[in-house]
Amino acid sequence: MHPTIRRTLCGAVTAACAAAALLTAGPGAAAATAAEGPPPAPATARVKVEIPGPEHGTDAGSGYTRVPLSGQAKSAARLSEAERAADGDVTKMIDNGSTADRLDVVVIGDGYTAAELDRFHADARQKWAEVAAVEPYTTYQNLFNVWTVDAVSNDSGVTGDPDRGAVRDTALGSYFWCEDIERLLCVDQPKVDAYVAKAPAADLVIVLANSAKYGGAGYNEPSATLGYEGISTASAGNAKSGQVAIHETGHSLGKLADEYFYPGVPDYEKYTGPEPAESNSSTLTADRMARERTKWYRWLGEESPDGGVVGAYEGGGYYVTGLYRPTDNSIMRVLGKPFSLPGTEAMIAGFARHATFVTPLTPTDRTLRPWHTAKASVPRLADAYGRQPEVRWYLDGRELKRFRGRTEVRVAELWLLDLRTHKLTVTAEDRTTAVRDPLIARTLRTSAAWSVRL
Known part of the structure; x- marks a missing residue:
């Protein structure tokens, strides 16, 4: 969803940002460098994902890294005849009209055995209710169709839960400890796509892991083959993971930038690049924005649902200075907060790209x-x-x-x-x-x- 791949975090960091440096070190950093050269072979292909912020921290995310497209690329064991009969079943959980006129969300479960599919359907209803409770999803919920696709796993639960040594044989290959980051919940994207393709349409994909452990990931690169805007992964049994999924739709549907930043991280103290494309990130102060009648100038001075008034708050897009965000603490910076006024407008624009009135x-x-x-x-x-x-x-x-x-x-x-x-x-x-x-x-x-x- 972002026009450029931001540079990899490097160097020493302060204690408050130690986790952020971990996210982009090692294999992810090497992949980012390699991506500038010839396209990698399919076996080593990597994709850019957003890392959720620490469970007990305030940041909504911890930057980006690159992860294997095919996850851990493990072959699943054979399903029984009865399991194969249930695998791939598609249900229209919420029906608000034809796929041509609605925004179609596809929810797929991972780590659910054939005997646990009823639980998956209940988890899918609960997770969508969490999304629909947040504006502007609440107001526009009737613009959405929600589909579930049953993915039958041999084992219950996912790899990395409860600890790094736990290995599960699952349909989508979901696993914690992706790129050595415990809360980063990655998947085998080709396997996800195989199940997405079973649904009549897909504009947004949510993968629910059968887990109560905190984690998630944002695969925010649109699919060139299936048309969806992005994949959000989340733990079905963790409420804060649901907030991660909502934050990720801010990128995929709203085309919004992250509004958090990294004090003390070298190369991220000051932004000196061009004006960002995202509607909620700018190099302009509020006065200059108003004079030039650009970005979120129409909202300046208005009370925002996430608290405070719309202005130009310095810090965002991972940089401490040089970039401004519309409000102090929207969901694009802090999980559990609402979208800001400019963020809400961007989300409505995203809804309208897929749904009609x-x-x-x-x-x-x-x-x-x-x-x-x-x-x-x-x-x-x-x-x-x-x-x-x-x-x-x-x-x-x-x-x-x-x-x-x-x-x-x-x-x-x-x-x-x-x-x-x-x-x-x-x-x-x-x-x-x-x-x-x-x-x-x-x-x-x-x-x-x-x-x-x-």
Whole structure:
């Protein structure tokens, strides 16, 4: 999700940042250097992942490292005939419409035996409830479909839990102690993709490990073959791991930068590079941002749900100085916090890339006559103040105000007076105050149209 690969952390660090240095040392650092040369052979291919922050710390993450694409690349033992029959089953856990018009989340479990699949489904419902409890997911939850894919493992639990010596034979090869970092929970990505491919569509993937141990990872590089924005791994039985997954969607869906930083780490004391592409990171002070009318200038001075007011707080993107973030402690810096106002806007923009506000229920590929009815589906918002998308109807571009708010109109109600073919259009628009950027606001308006005549 980031336009450049940040340099590997190196050198001595202070006690408070000792964990951060560990994350990017050793094999991960070597892989980052190798990535600048010829592409590695498939057997040694590595991918960039975000490391979650320490369980008892405040940082949401601990930077990035590169891990083996295929994890520990161990071959799974054979499944029995009964286990094979259950393996790969797909269930639409939450159904809010067609995959073409909704953001499709695929949840896959690892370390669940055939006898434990009911527990996986319960864990998936619980973990999605944790996500849906955080704004703006709460308001826009009806824009999502959630699919579960059953992955049957031979062993219960995952490798590295409860300790480094524990080895489990699982469908997705999940393991703690990835790159020698206990809380980094990695997977065999090709195996994950094989299960993702079984779902009808995938915009976002969550892998739930059958574990209560704290950990997770953010695979935030979009899939060129399956189309999903990223993979978040999390422990099903650990509440803080759920917060890690939500933070990772800030990268994959919201295209947001990390807002934490590393005091005392060489090369990360001051940022001197170009203006970052991410909407929540800038080299500009609040005054200069306002003058240049860029980044989050529309939100400056507003009270933010994560506490305090929107401004330009120095420190972010791993650097202590030279980069500014919108608020002091959003979820992009501290787990358990809400998204900031600019972060919320970015997440809504991410939702709108995959979901629409109008789905035609009446086919649009034929001409409707007076005995037909044009029908459309408009998702309801779970807005605390009752706000809903504004629905309007137009005939040849002129609004039919008497039909405002309706989701179906009979052609006979149009009072057509000639034999010409006319165009009937319905639009639904979310006019939320959580979006101030007009470019994003335009993505919150969807239309469907039919040809109609006497």
